[in-house]
Structure formats: C-alpha cells, structure tokens
Amino acid sequence: MVHSASLCACLSLLSVLSCHSHVLPRLSFPTGSPGRSLSIFTNPDVYNTTTLLLSNDEGTLFIGARDSVLSVDVSQTDAMTMKEKLDWSPSEKDLADCAMKGKMKMDCHNFVRVLQELNSTHMYACGTFAFSPRCIYINSKTFSMATGPSGKPEEGRGRCPYDPYQKNTAITVDGELYTGTVADYRGTRPVISRHLSEGSHIDLKLDDTLGWLEDPTFISSTYVPSEEKVYFFFSETGKEYDFIDKFTVSRVAQVCTSDVGGQRTLQKRWTTFAKAQLLCQAEQELPYNILQDIVSLSPPEGTSEDETLFYGIFTSQWQVNLGRSAVCAFSLKDIKKVFNGHYKVLNRDTLKWSTRVQEQMANPGECGLHNASDNTLRFVKDNFLADKSVRPANQGLTLVSPDKSYSNIAAQRVRGARGRDYTLLYLLTESGYLHKAVLLKNGVHIIEEIQVFHQPQPVKNLLLSVSKGAVLVGSSEGVISVPVSNCSYYWSCAECVLARDPFCGWDPVMKLCTDIHAHDHLVQDVDEGNVSVQCTYMTPRSRSVQSRTLSSEVVSVSLNEVVHLQCPGASHLAKRHWERLNSQLSPKIYIQSDDGGLSFVATPSTLGHYLCQSVENGYTQTLVAYNVKQKSSPTVPPATLNRPHSTPSTETGIKTPVLTTRPITPEQTEPTPKPDEVDPTVTPKDSPAATTRRSRNFTRLLGMEKEDSRMTEPGENLQQADTPSYFQELVVVSVLLALCISALLTIAFNRFRHLCPSKTVPQTPSSRRDVEKSGSATPQERESLRGNSPCLEKRNGQAPNGQSHNGQAHNGKSPITLSNSMLNSSNGHLPNTPI
Structure with missing residues (x-):
C-alpha cells in the first residue's frame, strides 16, 4: 500500500510538471528589436539606479543611486530625461574608516536603499554610507537636502542595512517610517521597527530576546487602510520544523499602526506583532518555500477590501524544483482568517513549538492591546506564530515557470472590450527578460517577453506606472521604461x-x-x-496574412542544388508545416528542420510553389510562399552533361529517367527550357499537356532535335511519348556489354594462339598478375597484358562500331553510352552513330 501511494504521488508529480511545461511566451523581443520600443535612462556618472519612487502625479521618477539621488522626467512615455541630481557621497575619512573595517572599496560607497515620500513637501532617504547608515530629508520642490529636527543627518541604524547587498523593506504611513532590516554591523539583529513617530506615538521595535524573527530576508511591506495594519513579507528559518535543519519558510507578519507599546510589559515594543506561514504548494508536490518578491493588487471597484490579492514569486530549496519559479496569490481574507485562528506556543525550556492547549486569554495580533494587563501581554508575547498556514487563494499555483527564475513582479487589473476585468502580471527573470502574462480561467497566457538587460543584474527594482502605461525597471545599467501595450x-x-x-x-x-x-x-x-x-x-x-504572402518569392536554383527555404515564426505557440499544391511532402525527399526551414535537392519534380503555414489555436494562416525555378541560361555549352539518378517524387507521380553521358555537338544544342516548362505545378500532372512538356524537357536536355520533332502533341497517342522503363534500359545495356566482352575474349584468344603456335594448349589471360609472376611469359604476352598490344591499341582509339571518338576515350575505356530516347527511335542506327 505504501509503495502504491508513493507511485501515485510520483505519477501525479510528473503530470503536474508536464502540465506546467507548456507555459511559454507567445512572442520574444530581443534587445534592440524594432517590434518593441524601449526607453532607457543612463548617465556615465550614475551607477546602481535600483531604488525607485514615483511622484503622486507619476510624472517624475525619483531614483536612489550610488552616492546620489536623481530626479527624472517621465511624463513622456517614449523618453526619460534627468532634471536634477543631488550628490550624497561619503567623505574621504568615511571611506578610509570603511576600508579599515576590511570592506572592499567598491562596497564603501553610499547606496541609497530607502526613498520614501513623507508628505507633499519632503522625502526621506537612507543609505548605507560606507557601512555607517545615515538618513536625510529632501525638499521635493527645490530638490535639496533639508534640515531635520536634529539639524544634522540622522543615524540610519534600524532604518537601512549596513551592507548594500542586504535586502530590506520600508514604507511610510502618515509621515511615519515602518522598516524591516538589520540593526547591527554584522547583520545578525533583524528588526521590524517604526521611526519618525508623531503625536502620541512612540518609536517601536521587536524584542530582540524573544526570537520573534529567525534570520529573516525582508522582501516587501504594504499598508491596508481598512485594517490599520502594516503587513511585512519575508523568508526565514522555520524553527517549528525541528526535524529539518534550516528549513526555510515564507512569512507574512502584521503590526497595527495604532500600537504604542505596553505600559510595563513590552514597553517600546510591539504588542500587536504576529506572523504566519505562506504556503505556496500544489497537491503532492514539495512546497516553493523561498519568497523572492511580492506585490499587492487592490480589489475591483465596489468590492470589499478583503478581496485584495498578494501575488508572490517563490523558489524552492529542494533539488527537484531547482531552477523553477512559482507564482502564488494570497487573499487578504485568508490572511485575516489565519491571524484570527489558533496560535502555537513556544516552550522556553525545550525551545519546542506546540499547538496551544491552555485557555486563550487574548487574540494575538489584535489592535488595541497596549492597554491590556501584564498577563495578557505576556500571553501574546509567547504566542505570536499562527497555527495554520495561509494557502493560495485558488488552492493551487497561479503559474509555474519550468526553466525561468523570476526575481521581481508587478500586477495590475485591466478592463477588456467586453467589460470584464483581467489581471496582468509583469515578471522579471534573472536572465534579464520581462514576461507579460494574463491570468485566464483555464490557465496563464504569456503574451510576450522583452529582453531589458544585456547581462543579468543581481539587484533590480520593478515599478509600475499605471497612468503612464509603463513598467520601470531599475538596475546597475540604468532605468528602462517598457510600455505595457504594443x-x-x-x-x-x-x-x-x-x-x-x-x-x-x-x-x-x-x-x-x-x-x-x-x-x-x-x-x-x-x-x-x-x-x-x-x-x-x-x-x-x-x-489573414494574404496581404503579406500573396506574392510568391522567386527562388532561382540549379538542378541538383540543395535548396533551403526559411519560414518566419508567427509565434512560439504556433506549429509550422510546409505544403505543395495537391501533393504531399515525402520525408524521403524533404527535410523539415526545428526552426521551420525546408531543405531538399532541386530536381525537375521538386521545382514549383511551396507554402509555409502555421496553426495556432485552431487557426491556419500562410506565413510565406516560394516559387522555386530553375536558373535560365541562353545556351548549353558543347560539353558532357552528367545527370545523376533521380529519386521518385510523390508530387508528380513520375520518375526522372537516368541520363547517361554522351557528347553534344554544337549543331544539337538548343536554348535551355524556361523554368515554367519544367514546373510540375503549372498543369495537372495527369494531363496530356503536362506529359508532353516533361518529355520535351528531357529530350531538349539530351539535344535530340529529331526526336523532339517526333514528340506527341496534345490529343495524340501518349504511349509513344512515355519514356522507357528502367528494366528495358538494363536489358539493353546488359546485352551490349555481353557482346563486347565476348568479342574481346575472342580477339584475345586468336591473338595469343597466333603468337604461340608451339603451345598445344592456349593460356587464358585471366590475370595480368599471374602471368607476370611466371617466368615463361614472353615479351609479347607481357605487352599484351599491359594493354600495349596492337589489338588493344586499335580498340582504344576506335568506338565499338568502328567510328572514331575524338581519338581518345575516358581513362582508356570504351565510351559505351546509351540514351533512353535513342533506344526508342526507329532510325535503325546504333548509339553514337551519326544519322
């Protein structure tokens, strides 16, 4: 039973993998492709433009770069121009101190990692600043540094990471900064905190001694106004899974914006902190447990805010899912349900997690606990991990990429022509491609992929401008604006x-x-x-595409030449195939490559029209048409025509006869037939005109004027015009060969008998090697065997019928050649005999 269950699980896994494998982009646009226009912002003095912030009107893009903050005009969708640049570089002393700490000089710059809008007049920025984080205020109107409450740059510890490669998240709510980062130089003290508190609020953070966070990697944060909560998304080590060493889990954590900490217990600490696991997993599959990026999508107008969705990119630490990415969607309603449920409790003595069995004194994560009793606060301090996991909204994976690793995501809702709303996802791969996908009832359709980076970038930021209709991608190469529609x-x-x-x-x-x-x-x-x-x-x-492919492209070729026809791909989802009119393409003659090309050898039967068609979603369209013709030349030079054996063709239903070698005199030459005369697609293959035209082409190649004049015209008996079969040719050639061999043997026997009258038994010249080895061979016999006898000399210089053959033959052999039409003639002469 166990083995059968395991087998079923494996088969289900394979079926799921096979279902996911067909999700491919329909179109691909490499860098510089004319079919997809991009806007690129680069500056030779600007590096690492990775932190992006759009103004309220989305007409200005603020960029946090290395040692600077930029203001870029993005009001035009097809251009980005820099308006102002604010320099924010560490001093030489700061760089020297950073080098003394053992850090590389390249990492000691000031990398801006936090850039948020505080109010209508000021922004707030924090940078690593040579491994000594600092924060500044920026006047949005004058784009210059402003003086803060302290009158000098503020310390950025707990607001910005020390290491530029350390991930962090930050968001502002009513002028207050909520961050998730590390609060020490080594990066071992993770913290979720609030800064810049105003009024009755005070700055809060997590209690470092409670183990509320276990080596987290912060990804994103968002604010839900109806809940008055800030949600943090991150990955960390799941200590509740003590049977697996360093098992990574994805989390969602919450804090209330109204939290002011406890009066005695949890002073200046969060009293509303709670966290739960995000489980991106399909049935009978290992989970995708490492969160890479997540984004929120507001619900449609007129619906509850509980319908807010969070689309996240997940990867796996398991070898079976290595190199794959999954997209899962989680609803706010399901997250709230998990936080309102039961919680696990941590045994401080054994450090083991278990489901809480004691009486519930309060609901962890509930807002307004800052006025609760000390017993209640101690209860929520130990019960902060939800017992249940948040599962995907559709109880399955939204998308699985079999061979692409996604790093960033953006989402938007678009209303189609019929008034229905569709969800579009923009997914950035680690290899530098942006995938645009639409979510449908029966799956995901990736509309296109656009290459935005020449080289993969380790740090990126993806920002969507809905009003401008563009996706902004930040990297070390610059900022790239990709229009959402094409x-x-x-x-x-x-x-x-x-x-x-x-x-x-x-x-x-x-x-x-x-x-x-x-x-x-x-x-x-x-x-x-x-x-x-x-x-x-x-x-x-x-x-259809007839406006593009109605006119055929003429391809001029020579006979016996290898022809390669290319077929442009309509899309990656279409299947291409080649066709000829009223015929099938035999795999013995034609080779169709994986890129859609067609290759074959040019023969009279393969000349003609070819169509490359594609079939996509049940629709067939013609992509390209070719008309393959034979190259035309004014005359055929007086030379020997060597024609190979032809291959039977399935298109015409006839066989090209074997053409043997014969000399053509200048009087017999005629102009080469026009390509349309050898095109089998001009007339039906079984019509008398087609048969007559093919016969004429063959006779013209052989230069038989007289036979050409005797060809059957349309309406006459076609039997006489048919070319002889291969069997008749074989019989005639065999008889002539046997006669020649008999004549040679008779002449040789009489010659040797005349030269050696003393021999009672003549010797048969079976082998030159045997006679030469014997010592009794006479000089005349040796000369005869070497081909120097008078008889052989006479044969080499004269054709078998006694006529001269230009005084020589090929390689000393008799040029005994035949022609099909010559064997069928009624003039009574032997081959090669002038009429």
Missing part, C-alpha cells in the same frame, strides 16, 4: 485576436489593432482567442 505590432485581425492582450483590440473600420481605451466596438477575445468567430465578417485581406 498593439501596433499586430498587423491583422487574426494576430490581434491571437495575442489575447487585454489592452489591444481590432478596429474593423480602421483595419488596425489599437488600444482598447482609444476606441469602442473593438474585436477582442482574451479568454479563447477564437479567430474564426471574431474575424468572420472581415474581408479576406483583413482576416
């Missing part, structure tokens, strides 16, 4: 519908694919992508 790229109704992009729809009046918000009554089918239904009333020119 409707003009789709040049037909079919392509516009197959893209399944909620931003794009086909305009039947203007005959173009345009933004869905610019026009009404556009054609769109995001859910199904059914072209035959959506584009039925369009003209053929609008519904």
